[in-house]
Amino acid sequence: MRKDHHEGPPLLEVEQLTKDYRRGVRANDDISLRVPAGQVFGLLGHNGAGKTTLLNQVIGLARPTRGSIRIDGADAVADPAMARRVCSMQPQAQAPLDGVTPRQAIELMARIRGARRQQARHRAAELIDALDLGSWADTLGDRLSGGVRRLTAFCMMAAEPGRLVMLDEPTNDVDPVRRRLLWGQIRALADLGCAVVLVTHNVVEAERAVERLAVLDQGRVVAQGTPAELRGDDGDRLRLEVVAPDAAAAEALASAPAVPASAPAVASGRRMVLTIDAVHAADALRWAQNERTAGRIEEFSVTPVSLEDVYIRLVGSGRPRDEQTEENGDASLVA
Known part of the structure; x- marks a missing residue:
């Protein structure tokens, strides 16, 4: 049964966050949100709405123009190295898997994040079984489909997750059967006590997984609340x-x-x-x-x-901007 954690203290707290780029693009505009441990929080919006830019600032890959980001009470803007230690992120881009198998990649990432060898092996096997990846677990990455690579990237992130988990379009390219399995594993991370921030434009599927969400449009939060509150x-x-x-x-x-x-x-x-x-x-x-x-x-x-x-x-139909342009906008602002 899904637990309701939205009244708890925030593990992630974003206040009045704004991100401007030199060419006059405002990627994020006065964004405020709070995500407690144990909650799946959705960020919904068209391509170019500013979702990925927001995640990059949380994890310390970009520096806000103004506003604050606190993770478990600590200033993530002042200490981006802390943010990267506490956060686990699955980016939208595919993980580089050439020359390694999914099992090797998952175990390696767990070890890098601090797991012991036996623990890493056990967790990798657990995730491979949970997402029905056994047929490809020992196949070299350059022979895998996009969907299997995407699932492998999720497993690499989930093998030894940080307290704050951020997922950028994790279901892209994944077949319908394994998408359902993946949603279950996303929920399982929250049940372990992680705060999960989920970026997606798949509103129908996200509705089944999130407890609260924010709708972004042109860099601003236009609505925020539980699915029932937004309805x-x-x-x-x-x-x-x-x-x-x-x-x-x-x-x-x-x-x-x-x-x-x-x-x-x-x-x-x-x-x-x-x-x-x-x-x-x-x-x-x-x-x-x-x-x-x-x-x-x-x-x-x-x-x-x-x-x-x-x-x-x-x-509505929106006027999507090029989010890649946002991410690469002004090198002087990148942490």
Whole structure:
């Protein structure tokens, strides 16, 4: 059962953090957040929203323009070496595995982080089994798929984790079955007492793992709270989605919906999405079933309003910046 740790004292505390680059790019703008031990905290946002830049400042790879970062009460800006000792990070870039096997890489990283030889071997075997990597555990890294390399990088980070764990898009390239296993291991790190900061744009999957989250847009936090808090009034509403034979039919359904809606219908291609109050669920199902029987729609679903719906309402399509540019913006500001 998931424990609720969000009321505890913060292990990571970020206050009014701003990061400017010389070319006028503001990567982070007055960001404040707190993450206690035992919690999975999500950072959601489009590419270029400033998520990776924030992590780089926490771990001491970049220096804030202003604001503060404290890890377990200590000043991480003044002492970036301390931050790197306390933090374990899985970056978005693939780990270099050429010439070593996943098992060797995981054991080596555990030893570097201070584990004894036998402990490192046991932990590597445990993670390989938990993520179903046995078929590739002893295969050289240059022969591995992107998904297996990504999972190996997670295991390298988790083999002997620091008290603060930061994961930058850890599920990229990972197949659906092992993604579920990976989410379980992310949760397990929090249950061990780590504070986990998870960067992702996969809102649907993140909703199952995080206890609190912040939505970033153009470098600013536009919303923060538990998934239930962010849903707000939408928690009592449902999402009706239908697939029409063509885009024109979807537009026609959206322009004159036959079911009472609490927000304007949205058509995108062959799909039409409508938000309805729960009291109208039976009417919506009856209407959709009749439309499918008549051949006017091909399929439909009625589900609770998701965090993804809230996210889209908050940030829309966004105007992503090049986050790589942010990270490489001004060499004079890199710690």
